[in-house]
Amino acid sequence: MPDVIIKMEELSKTFISKDRKGLRSKKREVQALKGVNLEIYDGEIFGLLGPNGAGKTTLIKCLTTLLIPTSGTAWVNGYNILTHENMVRASIGCMLMGERGLYWKLTGRENLDYFGALYHVPKPARRKRIEELSTLLSLGDYLERSVETYSSGQKMLLAFAKALINDAPVLFLDEPTVTMDVPTARKLRKIVRDLNEEGHTIFYTTHLMLEAEELCHRVAIIDRGGVIELGTPQELKSSLVTEEVITLEGVIQENVVQNLREIPGVKSATIKSESKGRTTLAVICDDSRQLLPRIIETMVGNGATVDFIKPHEVTLEDVFIARTGRSLGVDTRVVAQKEG
Amino acid sequence: MGLSVFSHRSSLGVILTVLKARFLIISRYRGSLFLESLLPLVFAAMPILIGVAVAGGDAAAGQNFLANVGTADYKLYMLLGASVFIVVSTMLWIVGFWIRREMEMGTLESIYLSPAKRIHVVSGIASYAFIRSSIAFVAALAVGSLVFGVNPFRGEVYAAVAFLLLGLVPLWGLAFLFGALILKIKEANSVINSLQWVVSFFMGVFFPIAAFPPILRYVALTFPPTWMNQGVRASLLNLSYFFEAWYIHTAVMFVFAAVVPLLGYSIFLSTEKRLKRKEGVGQY
Numbered sequence: 039m040p041d042v043i044i045k046m047e048e049l050s051k052t053f054i055s056k057d058r059k060g061l062r063s064k065k066r067e068v069q070a071l072k073g074v075n076l077e078i079y080d081g082e083i084f085g086l087l088g089p090n091g092a093g094k095t096t097l098i099k100c101l102t103t104l105l106i107p108t109s110g111t112a113w114v115n116g117y118n119i120l121t122h123e124n125m126v127r128a129s130i131g132c133m134l135m136g137e138r139g140l141y142w143k144l145t146g147r148e149n150l151d152y153f154g155a156l157y158h159v160p161k162p163a164r165r166k167r168i169e170e171l172s173t174l175l176s177l178g179d180y181l182e183r184s185v186e187t188y189s190s191g192q193k194m195l196l197a198f199a200k201a202l203i204n205d206a207p208v209l210f211l212d213e214p215t216v217t218m219d220v221p222t223a224r225k226l227r228k229i230v231r232d233l234n235e236e237g238h239t240i241f242y243t244t245h246l247m248l249e250a251e252e253l254c255h256r257v258a259i260i261d262r263g264g265v266i267e268l269g270t271p272q273e274l275k276s277s278l279v280t281e282e283v284i285t286l287e288g289v290i291q292e293n294v295v296q297n298l299r300e301i302p303g304v305k306s307a308t309i310k311s312e313s314k315g316r317t318t319l320a321v322i323c324d325d326s327r328q329l330l331p332r333i334i335e336t337m338v339g340n341g342a343t344v345d346f347i348k349p350h351e352v353t354l355e356d357v358f359i360a361r362t363g364r365s366l367g368v369d370t371r372v373v374a375q376k377e378g
Numbered sequence: 379m380g381l382s383v384f385s386h387r388s389s390l391g392v393i394l395t396v397l398k399a400r401f402l403i404i405s406r407y408r409g410s411l412f413l414e415s416l417l418p419l420v421f422a423a424m425p426i427l428i429g430v431a432v433a434g435g436d437a438a439a440g441q442n443f444l445a446n447v448g449t450a451d452y453k454l455y456m457l458l459g460a461s462v463f464i465v466v467s468t469m470l471w472i473v474g475f476w477i478r479r480e481m482e483m484g485t486l487e488s489i490y491l492s493p494a495k496r497i498h499v500v501s502g503i504a505s506y507a508f509i510r511s512s513i514a515f516v517a518a519l520a521v522g523s524l525v526f527g528v529n530p531f532r533g534e535v536y537a538a539v540a541f542l543l544l545g546l547v548p549l550w551g552l553a554f555l556f557g558a559l560i561l562k563i564k565e566a567n568s569v570i571n572s573l574q575w576v577v578s579f580f581m582g583v584f585f586p587i588a589a590f591p592p593i594l595r596y597v598a599l600t601f602p603p604t605w606m607n608q609g610v611r612a613s614l615l616n617l618s619y620f621f622e623a624w625y626i627h628t629a630v631m632f633v634f635a636a637v638v639p640l641l642g643y644s645i646f647l648s649t650e651k652r653l654k655r656k657e658g659v660g661q662y
């Protein structure tokens with residue numbers, strides 16, 4: 039049994055948000071986290087996968103002491119997030135808000151030096167660390183320029199360097215590749231893997247299932263503030279082996295999808311993407327061989343045009359669809375194609 | 379534990395790093411630095427010119443002033459008021475805008491992610507505000523003296539400096555009280571604008587607070603900068619201290635210096651904590 043380095047106990051967070059309508063506003067509670075219990079092992083890359091608004095950022099903010107949970111608690115590197123905030127902070131490196139959180143009027147080097155000092159990294163160690171990071175992330179040529187002149191991807195890399203400045207045992211990365219181009223994102227994932235091999239534990243959130251599948255040792259799927267699945271990507275996928283996934287493409291109306299769901303044996307029918315009038319539909323069922331004629335009949339009978347049918351291998355996205363009846367998001371498809 | 383090594387030295391390092399970063403950043407906004415240094419002069423010139431205009435000539439204005447305030451040197455009186463006000467406003471301004479800017483840029487969250495103690499970060503900002511407001515004071519007083527032909531080196535100069543320094547301490551407290559307000563309402567411009575006028579009114583920049591009706595006078599007396607202002611003026615222009623005695627005046631200022639920073643800082647911390655229970659400092 040590996041050591042547990044992050045432990046969450048019934049972590050919950052409720053936001054009070056104001057619904058505004060002209061001048062009037064009404065208070066509303068948003069339950070961003072609902073009693074999350076998770077254990078992260080020392081030395082693993084742990085992926086938190088979930089659609090927009092699932093609560094990923096909120097969970098990271100609670101674990102990194104930026105937010106105080108409404109109830110429940112957690113330990114990071116053995117320190118409690120409520121009672122030993124500074125020890126938690128010294129144990130972690132975070133990349134939370136993309137390219138925000140840097141001083142635009144300072145150069146890259148000045149930024150890293152500033153945050154190094156705030157992490158109490160002694161001056162000589164700081165200087166050495168900045169050189170290491172400059173090599174690791176190939177920051178060299180723009181480190182002496184002020185951040186306002188950086189491209190968005192360069193800012194992201196600097197923010198990543200900032201997260202590494204104190205060489206902490208635990209790293210929290212909140213959708214770090216989200217605004218990066220494909221090669222930069224690939225490079226970042228490679229570095230994450232290398233850091234992990236050096237012994238860092240990595241807590242990685244993403245809404246890209248391919249990213250989670252490729253990078254993470256274990257994955258938790260979070261939806262609407264609750265963890266709905268937990269295991270290795272392989273375990274999660276094999277939980278669906280008794281089920282089959284069929285992808286159908288064509289001109290498919292919403293009422294057709296509704297009718298499909300009523301066919302006995304169909305577990306779910308979910309629109310994965312829609313563009314230029316073409317729809318991609320994922321149908322999860324017990325036995326595709328037996329059900330396919332009925333499915334096609336229903337579709338055509340309701341006015342849909344089907345021009346492509348493919349049974350396919352189970353992905354983490356299918357696991358998500360099977361558990362929630364919803365798709366992770368359209369973006370996944372784009373990146374999946376680029377990643378090839 | 380990564381590379382962090384906690385020591386007194388590294389804590390001092392946090393203070394100095396924050397201070398240095400402020401100077402680096404302001405030095406890269408040349409235009410605003412120039413405007414900010416001009417502002418005190420404009421501010422001091424206004425009442426002096428009004429005084430001349432209303433009273434009709436230097437001598438007449440002086441006579442009137444002597445009868446009402448106790449000194450004929452209304453120019454120095456105004457200039458001192460304006461210069462002390464510049465100190466107060468620079469302090470509130472720097473701390474207030476610092477919080478607001480860091481919130482907007484997301485760097486406040488970055489600071490909160492680090493294990494630096496809040497008191498060290500805040501001390502860095504306070505030192506910066508201290509240096510900036512001292513420079514503003516000296517600049518306003520020096521140029522003002524030249525322009526209006528007054529000599530500020532008269533009376534008890536050392537006492538005046540002492541009152542000035544003593545008055546700065548509660549000012550830090552007020553600045554963080556003010557910072558807490560900005561943290562809460564997530565807005566700085568309108569607060570700073572309106573507060574400028576309230577502050578200058580209550581601390582009696584252009585007139586003695588003896589001119590206030592009683593209630594307003596008591597309100598003004600609860601405000602530490604009022605005492606700072608009067609202390610500086612009384613020692614240089616040989617006017618009376620509040621409650622007629624320099625030692626009472628000094629004692630009250632010591633009490634302010636002891637209480638207000640603690641009050642301001644603890645309200646700042648509790649506002650911060652409340653914010654973390656709600657939506658965090660990342661919302662802006």
Ligand SMILES: Nc1ncnc2c1ncn2[C@@H]1O[C@H](COP(=O)(O)OP(=O)(O)OP(=O)(O)O)[C@@H](O)[C@H]1O
Pocket residue numbers: 053054055068069070088089090091092093094095096097245656657658661
């Ligand atoms: N300050 C806040 N006030 C009110 N509601 C909030 C606040 N912050 C987050 N929420 C809500 O909490 C829920 C979870 O948000 P969170 O940012 O954790 O999602 P996420 O999984 O990180 O999504 P994304 O993939 O878009 O980053 C959302 O419904 C969001 O609207």
Ligand SMILES: [Mg+2]
Pocket residue numbers: 094095096212213
């Ligand atoms: Mg998020």
